[in-house]
Amino acid sequence: MNGLPRALAAFSLRTPGWVSAIVAFAVAVVVLLVCYWQTVQSLVWVWDHDGTYQYAVLIFPLSLWMAFNLRPQLRVRPPLPSVWGLAAVAGLVFVWYAGHLLDVNLLQHFALLALFSALVLACWGWRALWLLVFPLGYLVVFAVPWGDSLVGPLQDITAHFAVHALELTGIPVLLNGREIMTPAAVWMVADACSGVKFFNACTALGCLFAYLMYQRWWKRIAFVLLAAVAPVIANGLRVYFTILIGDTWGLKYATGTDHMIFGWQFFGTVLLLLLLGGWFFRDPLVMRECPPAYGGRPASARAVVWLVAVAVLIAGPALTAELVLPATPETIRLTAPTIAGWSGPQVAADGWQPVFEGAVGQVRASYRSASGNDVVDLFHAVYSGRPRRGKTLITYGNDLYDPAYSRVLSSGSQPVDFANGRGTTAGELRLAGVMSQRLVWYWYCVDRRCTRSQVLTELLQVWGALRGQLPQSSVWAVSSLVAGDGANQARTKLRDFVQALPAPGLVDAQLQRPPAVAGSQP
Template structure:
C-alpha cells in the first residue's frame, strides 16, 4: 500500500477514536457551562460593564477559529487522555471553590477559563494540548479580566512621559501627582487616561498577529514586546499632544468631543502602523509536519478518565451549593467613639463618600480639634461571617472614594500608631475632585490583624475560614481636606487623630445588634 493510501486508511481507522473523544469533550464543556453558569454570567457581565474588558467578547471566537485551523494537526495522532488532566481539573475546581467561598471573582473567572485546557489534557492528552497550546494559552491570558492593577502604574507613566515631553518642547509645566499644571489649565491624568484599554487590547491583538505571521520564536517575542510598548508610548504622546493643543489653540480644542475623536484617531493610526511594520517582516507560511501516529489508550481507560473529569466538574458546584444556605447577614449598629482632644462625633457634611455595600454596620462622622478647629472625618464599616456575594469587604464596587467625583493624585503608605502602643501601616490616597484636594488614610482589619493591602486582607480572611473560624473584618478610614501646600500639616493632624482611636478589639466603639446586645468589634 502506498503512503497516501496508508495515511487515509490510518486516519479512517482513528476516526472513531476522535469522534468519541470529541463527544466526551463536548459533554464535559456542556457540564462546565451548566454547573458554572453563575461564573459565566459574572464573566460576561464584567466584559460588558467594564469598558477595559469589552475586547473579551472576541477572545473565545478567535481561540475557536485558531483551533479550527489546527484540526488537521490535532487529528494526526489518536487521543490519549491523561490522568494529569484530572489533576489539573481537581486543582482548578479547588481554586474555583476557594474563590466562591471567599467571593473572589478573579479566582472564579481564572479557574473557569483554565478548565478548558485542563479538559483538553484530560480528554485528548498531551499531544493535543501541545498542538493547541497557543489558542488555549491565549484564552487563559486574555479572557480573564485581570488588568485593573495596571491602571495606577500606567497613569503615572503617562503623566511623567507627557510632562517630560512638554519640558523638552519648552512648555512651562509642573507635575503634582497625576495633575499636569500648565499656565492655562490643570490637566488630570484620570483613570480613563491611563490607556489600559488600548494596552491590553493591543497586546492581545499583537499576540495573535505574531502567532499568525511569524514562524521564528524571536520574531514573535519582538513583535509582542512592540505591541506592549507601543500603546504605552502612544498614550503618553496622546496626553502630550492634548495638553499642547490646549496651550497653543485653546482649551476648547483639547476637551470634549474633539478630545475623544483625536484620541481614537491617534490610537487607530498607531495600531495600523504597528501592523504594517510587522507585515513587512512576516515569515513565509510553512506547511506543518504531522508527527508519526502513536498508540492510543484502551477504550475502558479512556471512559474512566472522561467520567472522572465530568464528576470532578460537578463536585465543585455541589460543594458550593451549601454556601447559599448559610446564615443571613448580621446587622449591627455602630456608634462613633469619643476621641480625646476632639469635639464630636457630628454628622459628616463634606463631599467625601466612601462606599462599602453589604456591611453589617457602618458609621461616618466628623470631628473638630479642640486645639485649632481642624476637621477630620472618620469612616468605619464592619463585615461579619464568611465573605459572600454582596457581603464582603474587598470586592468590586467597594471603594474609599467616589470615583465619579474624585481622582487619585498619588498613593503612599504611612506608619500609624493607635492606642495602647498598637500600630499598623496605613495606605494614603491624595485625592482631587470638585470639593478640592484631600488626604485619606485607611487600613483593613481581619480580627486583630490589620494591613493596608486588600490582597493580604483577603488572605487573612481565607486563613480564618480554612481554620474553621468565622472572621470579622472591617475598614477604617480618616480624611481631611488639603488647602494649598499644607499636606504635611494634614498628615500630622491625621496621625494625632489616629493615635486617639481605639485599638482593634477595644470596646470604645460599640457594635450593637438590633436586639440591643453589645458585641465587640475588630
C-alpha cells in the same frame, strides 16, 4: 456542511481513540457550561457592559479557530488521558468555589476559562495540552477581565510622560499627582485617560499577530513587547498633543467631540503602523509535515479519568447548593471610639463620603485636636459573615471616596502604629475635590489581622470561610484636608490621630456578638 463529519472521520481513520476522546471532551464542556452558567453570564455581562473589555468577545472564537487549525498535529498520536488533568480540574473547581464563597468574580472567571485547559489535559493528555498551549493560554490571559489594576499605574506613566514632553517643547507645566497645570488650564489624567482599553486590545492583537506571523521565538517576544510598549507611549503622546492643542489654539479644540475623534484617529494610526512594521519582518510560512500516525488505543483504565473529571465539575456547584451558613445580623449598632487627646466624636461634614454598601454597621465622625487647629475625619464599616452578593467588603462600587465628587491624584502607603503598640501599613490616597484636596489613610481588617492589600483581605476571608468560621471584616479610614502647608502637614495630623487610636482588630472583636438592635447609627 460536511466539514465536521470529515474531520471526525480523519481522526478515526488515522489515529484510533480520537472520536471517543472528542465526545468525552464535548460532554465535559457541556457540563461545564451548564453547571457554571451563572459565571458564564457574569463573564459575558462584563464583556458587554465594560468598555475596557469589549474586545474580549473576540477572544473565544479566535482561540477556537487557532485550536481547530492544529488538528493535523493532534491526530498523529492517540489521546492519552492524564490523571494530572483530573488534579487540575479539582484545583480549579476549588478556586471557583473559593471565589463563589467570597463573591469574587475574578476568581470565578479565571477558574471557568482555565478549566478548558484542565479538561484538555484530562481528556487528551499532555501532548495535546502542549500543542494547544497558545490558544488555551490566549483564552485565559485575554478573556479574563483582570486589567483594572493597571489603570492607576498607567495614569501615572501617562501624566509623567506628558509633563516631560511639555517641558521639552518649552511649555510651562506643573505636575500635582495626576493633575497637569499649564497656563491655559488644569488637566486631569482621569481613569478614561489611562489608555488601559487600548493597552489591553493592542497587547491581545500583538500576541495573535506574533503567533501567526513569526516562527522564531525571539521575534515573537520582541513584537509582543513592542505591542505592549507602543500603546503606553502612544497614550502619553495623545495626552501631550491634547494639552498642546488646548494651550496653542484654545480649549474648544482639545475637549468634547474633537478630543474623542482625535483620540480614535491617533490610536488607529499607531495600530496600523505597528502591524505594517511587523508585516515586513514576518517569517515565511512553513508547512509542517505530520509523521505517520502511531497505532494503538488509549488504555481503557485511563478513560475513567473522563468520568471522574465530569463528576468533579458537578461537585463544585453541588457544594454551593448544600452550603449552610450561620445566621448573621442584618445590622449592628456601631459607635465611634473615644480618642485620647482629641475632642469628639462629632458629626462629620459632607466633604468626604466613602461608599460601602451592604455593611452591617458603619460610622463616620469628626475629631478635633486639643489645640483646636487640627481636624481629622474617621470612617469605619463592618461586614459580618461570609461575603455574599450585596454584602461584600471588597467589591465593585465600594470605595474610599465618591468618584462623582473626587479623583485620585496619587496613591502610596504609610506605616502606622496604634495606641497599644501594634501597627500595620496603611494605604494612602490623595484626592482632588471641587474646592479642596484631601489625604486619606485606610486599612482593612479580617478578625484581628489588618492590611492595606485588598488581595490579602480576600484571602483571609477565604481562609476563615473554608474553616467554617464566621469572619468579621471591616474597613478603617482617616482623612484630613490638605491645606496650603502641603501633604506632609496632613500626614503629621493623621499619624498623631492614628497613634491615639485603639488597635482596630481589638475594637472589631467586640462586635462578634452584636446586640439585637435594629438599625445602625450613622
